[in-house]
Amino acid sequence: MNIELTGVTRSFGSNKAVDGVSLEAGPGVLGLLGPNGAGKTSLLRMLATVLPPSSGQIRLLERDPGRTADRRDIRRRLGYLPQNLGYYPAFTVVEFIEYFALLKEVPSARVPRAVAAAVEGVDLGAKAKSRLRTLSGGMLRRVGIAQAIVNDPDLLLLDEPTAGLDPEQRVGFRALLRSLGETATVVVSTHLVEDVGAACSEVTLMDDGHIVFRGTPADLVTRGEGHAIGDAPLERGYSAVLQAARAAGQGAVAA
Amino acid sequence: MNQMNDDPRLDGIDLGRVWTGIASEVWRRHPGPVERLAIRLLRSPGLARALLNTPALLLPWLISTVVVLTVGGLMSLAGGEPLVWLIAPGIAAIGIAYAYGPGADPAWELAVSMPVSDRMVLLVRGVTVFAVNAAIGVAVSAVTYLATTHGLPGGGGHHTVAVSAAITFAWLIPMAAVCALTLAVAVLTRSASAGALAGVVAWGGTVLASRVSTGAFSAAVTDSRTYLPYLVVAACATALIGYTTRTQRRTQ
Numbered sequence: 331m332n333i334e335l336t337g338v339t340r341s342f343g344s345n346k347a348v349d350g351v352s353l354e355a356g357p358g359v360l361g362l363l364g365p366n367g368a369g370k371t372s373l374l375r376m377l378a379t380v381l382p383p384s385s386g387q388i389r390l391l392e393r394d395p396g397r398t399a400d401r402r403d404i405r406r407r408l409g410y411l412p413q414n415l416g417y418y419p420a421f422t423v424v425e426f427i428e429y430f431a432l433l434k435e436v437p438s439a440r441v442p443r444a445v446a447a448a449v450e451g452v453d454l455g456a457k458a459k460s461r462l463r464t465l466s467g468g469m470l471r472r473v474g475i476a477q478a479i480v481n482d483p484d485l486l487l488l489d490e491p492t493a494g495l496d497p498e499q500r501v502g503f504r505a506l507l508r509s510l511g512e513t514a515t516v517v518v519s520t521h522l523v524e525d526v527g528a529a530c531s532e533v534t535l536m537d538d539g540h541i542v543f544r545g546t547p548a549d550l551v552t553r554g555e556g557h558a559i560g561d562a563p564l565e566r567g568y569s570a571v572l573q574a575a576r577a578a579g580q581g582a583v584a585a
Numbered sequence: 586m587n588q589m590n591d592d593p594r595l596d597g598i599d600l601g602r603v604w605t606g607i608a609s610e611v612w613r614r615h616p617g618p619v620e621r622l623a624i625r626l627l628r629s630p631g632l633a634r635a636l637l638n639t640p641a642l643l644l645p646w647l648i649s650t651v652v653v654l655t656v657g658g659l660m661s662l663a664g665g666e667p668l669v670w671l672i673a674p675g676i677a678a679i680g681i682a683y684a685y686g687p688g689a690d691p692a693w694e695l696a697v698s699m700p701v702s703d704r705m706v707l708l709v710r711g712v713t714v715f716a717v718n719a720a721i722g723v724a725v726s727a728v729t730y731l732a733t734t735h736g737l738p739g740g741g742g743h744h745t746v747a748v749s750a751a752i753t754f755a756w757l758i759p760m761a762a763v764c765a766l767t768l769a770v771a772v773l774t775r776s777a778s779a780g781a782l783a784g785v786v787a788w789g790g791t792v793l794a795s796r797v798s799t800g801a802f803s804a805a806v807t808d809s810r811t812y813l814p815y816l817v818v819a820a821c822a823t824a825l826i827g828y829t830t831r832t833q834r835r836t837q
């Protein structure tokens with residue numbers, strides 16, 4: 331298993347952003363759904379080794395991120411796209427991705443080809459030498475995705491990756507996700523249920539710091555049958571699970 | 586994206602792979618002599634690149650430069666007061682940590698998820714900030730000195746020359762040296778904490794040793810009047826460090 335969480339909690343003062351989450355995931359694309367404030371970003375930041383848990387056990391890529399040497403090894407094999415990724419406006423696309431490839435300790439001889447593959451992977455070849463300050467929001471998001479995949483990660487964490495992408499780019503991005511998920515564990519936090527339906531092999535739904543659903547997109551659709559709220563089957567499933575979890579006082583994980 | 590393209594294989598040739606190879610050569614950036622030297626010394630291409638691009642991150646660079654020069658100016662006003670000399674590097678370090686930390690570095694969240702230690706990157710930033718400003722300080726001091734002695738416009742008079750020289754030679758150059766020592770120890774021991782300890786010992790030793798000439802070698806640590814200021818400064822430094830690392834506690 332590339333991700334093993336046992337009773338993970340993260341508190342900020344008296345607020346528990348993530349509350350006793352247990353989760354296992356191997357290769358594939360795992361969609362992380364949930365309303366604002368559900369704890370998705372905090373969970374993703376803990377998986378990215380940026381935020382330590384308040385309690386509970388985390389093992390990533392069969393290593394303990396609490397140990398310095400293990401954490402460094404995990405980070406070499408990790409790709410992370412934060413929700414609010416800032417950019418260095420004076421850098422070109424290639425310079426930015428190359429910089430993070432070097433910080434990820436990609437061997438120097440492999441960096442040029444890795445950067446080219448990442449830039450081409452997100453279809454930014456025509457803008458490779460452009461300064462970041464000249465790019466649109468969607469293009470910047472693709473630069474962020476490119477830096478996340480430049481080290482060919484075994485664990486890829488993407489927080490709202492499709493924000494700002496146009497429909498054509500989103501279709502292409504989902505195909506990229508499916509391709510990456512053949513060998514790596516890809517966790518995608520998103521508000522867009524159609525992304526989950528199209529690209530994810532599994533879905534985890536969070537609410538108020540808890541996991542309230544774990545299953546396939548088809549399972550989620552099934553949960554929404556007969557439910558009135560939502561325009562699409564996945565949206566109805568999403569809404570039905572949230573409503574049921576809130577009515578039950580949460581804590582019930584179901585597939 | 587490209588995954589949506591038609592199969593790029595043609596008669597057994599993977600055209601996508603060929604194109605990536607061509608693109609990698611076209612976009613390849615060849616490191617200059619400074620970067621090659623930095624890679625050799627720091628034993629890390631990532632740290633070497635961080636060192637070179639430190640001034641390119643404009644806002645963090647401006648903030649850290651202003652902090653460093655302000656601290657240098659205050660030190661020159663404070664004269665030989667050992668307390669000021671002992672704490673000044675800490676204030677400068679906090680300023681640089683803030684500027685290249687969550688305060689002003691837009692990609693900081695990403696940078697802290699990298700295998701190259703963010704503390705090592707911070708040490709590299711510190712060396713660059715002091716070294717580049719020291720070089721600029723030497724140039725400014727030389728120009729103002731020449732302009733003043735030859736009565737040229739822009740000289741600013743003897744006071745300007747004295748202040749510029751004091752900040753450069755009594756603050757920027759020694760601190761560049763201490764930072765370089767700190768980084769060297771950190772690289773050798775692969776521990777930023779060991780490097781920082783070496784830097785603190787080097788600077789503290791230098792300041793205390795300088796008191797020998799005034800016959801007040803131990804005044805900085807034995808004079809009870811200095812205890813309260815030390816505690817206040819320590820509390821402020823702790824609060825500032827807590828602030829500069831606040832992303833760890835940011836609610837999401």
